[in-house]
Amino acid sequence: MRVVAVTACPTGIAHTYMAAEALEQAAKATGDEILVETQGSAGSTALSASDVRDADAVILAADVGVTDRERFASKPVVEGTVKQAINDAAGLIERARDAAGRHPASAGAGTPSEPEPESGEVAGTGFGTRLRQWLMTGVSYVIPFVAAGGLLIALSFAIGGYQITEAPDVTERFDPASLTSWAALANQVGSAAFEFLVPVLAGFIAFAMADRPALAPGFVGGAAAVAVDAGFLGGLVAGLLAGAVVGGLRRIRVPRAVAGIMPVVVLPFLGSLIVGGLMFVLLGAPIAAAMTALTGWLNGLTGVSALLLGALLGGMIAVDAGGPINKVAYTFAVGGLTTGSDTALQIMAAVMGAGMVPPLALALAATVRGSSFSRAERESSRPAWLLGASFITEGAIPFAAADPLRVIPSAVLGSATTGALSMAFGATLRAPHGGVFVLPLVGDPLLYFLAIVAGVLVSALAVLVAKRIGRAPRSAESAPVESSAVTV
């Protein structure tokens, strides 16, 4: 827990500082972080705005009025006398912990401008609720990257056609007079933005769990997840791991001399080492092996009905939106293109159609029943329409990361439907990507469109049903912050 405190006594000579010392000792004993502003005669370093913003709770131990109390208005506040702090600082810390627990909304990333989570689950402090808050924090930071990268890539397809991904690096060739050059630029900038998806997701999940010291381990773990092709699910693992590791390391008591460099040096260093190491060593090889095995299995599949193959590939595309399983299915489909056989073209069509389904379905679900989604998710539904239409499956990541157990199965269901129908209709596709922008290259576009719509409807319906499972009836928006004031 991270606490800020103010101590103040009438003369500002003794008790102000004794109370501060007692609180610091008690916080150290319980492994909490505390910053105390001593409003006494010897002056003190004022708490910075970010100190207050990042705090889980506020302790006011004062026998006189606290200067600038308004800055704590949005925080859980515990009040006591200086004598209470001196005689029972541990008790005040515990009260602060209770207060912080009752207001988990302010315990997360500390972005007061976002009234998240607004899901009406604030009252509970169970692990499930906190887990959802951590994930939502990660998601809320990843959405701008999805939107920026996705829209740029969609734009590049719109003006440059699907071959734009084959364009040379803009650093090598960029002709301001050529529209294709601009499309290539948009595509490459968009791809750069997409590189951040998993690290940002992991970094801010870790940040929500264990504050700033966990940020670097989270980002590093996310980058390691990208390096080993673990996709956004790997990013979720990395983020949660980083938060847990740094949270655990913070509990270790260290000598006063070292304590100062813990948050900026020791915790980021050790956390990054542990999390990055685990991601590379424990996840890297198994994922690579699994991908190879899965690819071999797909290539060896014979005598499977086209319908079943479409459903299988469709489901694989949706399950991890850019992760290892998605990659295997997609690579399988693209690999067939070179043969030019009818089956290969049908498979390509099925895979792309299936990949368009999740973002479209989630956008649809969030539009028809916004109350089942957080505000951040509702906001990401608007770009998701375009991302889905452009076969940028990553548009589903904000939804899937926020609530994987409900969203992923629903997405798989709809994508498998589209994959199977597309195969059954015999739709074909000659381009490896491009979404609606390659519709002219689709054989049987009308039935293909129908297959996609059917999958979108199935997914949207499934996700709306799933969102009702295991959720308490939603109440009003987050309760207003009240302070558990004990009058002096």
Add this chain to the structure above:
Amino acid sequence: MTTELITSELVDLDLVGPDRASVVRSLAERLVAEGRVTDIERFLADVDAREQQMATGMEGGIGIPHCRSEAVTAPTLAFGRSRPGVDFGAEDGPAHLVFLIAAPQHGDSDHLAVLAALARRLMRDEFTRTLLDATDSSAVAEYVREEVTP
């Protein structure tokens, strides 16, 4: 004249007196003798005024009478140890360690930082234990001075 927080002349390891007023006066006389307090009656009145707001006895057998006063020339600590103990209003019994803290009315914050450091030390067991076990006034003064040096 030295302006150290405390000198051996400001330490009384065998503080005698039946009650709070008498031991505070006894320590205040040392402050006067050392030139830290110019007007003992005014100083004692200011200490009393502070004591009336809230008793300064703390758990653990510590009393910290203190004030900011026009009669004080420099931030100073007079320390007394009473074997039988003197009541300073703490709930758990009389005080054996008495810290009379004198702060000038118009001291700047740098000047008063030494008192803040002293107050923080009062919360540390090792500090109070050392003073309880001390046998020599000049050693006590030196120990306290070292402890509060920033």
